[in-house]
Amino acid sequence: MKKINLKSKFQKFTDQWSPKVIEEMNDYQFKLVKIENDFTWHKHEDTDEAFFVIEGKMGIELEDETIELNEGEMIVIPKGKKHKPYANKEAKIMLIEPKGVTNTGDIRNDFTAENDQWI
Numbered sequence: 630m631k632k633i634n635l636k637s638k639f640q641k642f643t644d645q646w647s648p649k650v651i652e653e654m655n656d657y658q659f660k661l662v663k664i665e666n667d668f669t670w671h672k673h674e675d676t677d678e679a680f681f682v683i684e685g686k687m688g689i690e691l692e693d694e695t696i697e698l699n700e701g702e703m704i705v706i707p708k709g710k711k712h713k714p715y716a717n718k719e720a721k722i723m724l725i726e727p728k729g730v731t732n733t734g735d736i737r738n739d740f741t742a743e744n745d746q747w748i
Contacts, residue, residue, distance in 0.1 A: 635661065635683055638748055639721050647742040648724055648732055660724040661748070662732075664716045671734035672711045678726050679705045685720030689713070 638651050638661055646668060648660035664687060680689065681703035688697045689704065690713040698704060706712050733741045 635721075635723070639663070639683075641748045645719070646732070646740050647746065649746050649748040651748060653728065656727050657725060658728050658730075660726070662722050662724060663719055664714060664722055665719040666715065666717075668714045669733055669736055669738055669740050670711060670713045671736045673706075673708055673726075673730060673734040676708050676727050676730055677705050678708075678730070679703060679724065680714065681723040681725070683721045683723055685716060685718060687714060687716040687720045687722060690715065 633651055635651075638649070642649055642663070645663045645665050648662040650658045650660050652659045661683075670690075680687070680698065682698045682700050684700055686697065686699050688695055689706065692711055696704060729744060731741060731744060
């Protein structure tokens with residue numbers, strides 16, 4: 630049991646769209662990620678995915694709407710829902726999802742990050 634300082638964790642990496650694990654709870658992982666520009670359209674067939682904006686702003690395009698999130702706001706994307714995150718300027722995000730979830734879900738491309746990268 631130890632406290633975690635999110636600001637100091639974000640200082641440990643510069644790459645974008647590559648989630649870093651900071652803690653686990655049961656079978657869930659808390660991941661930090663820096664994002665900027667557009668990600669890829671994808672979905673997670675087996676799990677919901679939570680996005681919590683720590684710093685900055687982001688948007689999530691869905692097939693029928695776009696949702697904008699400001700600092701301090703969060704959203705849960707239901708499993709099977711196709712989505713595309715983006716940020717016009719770099720934003721710092723926390724993801725909460727089950728261990729082993731691939732960041733690009735059902736798609737494999739240049740955005741697919743290695744899993745279980747701890748900082």
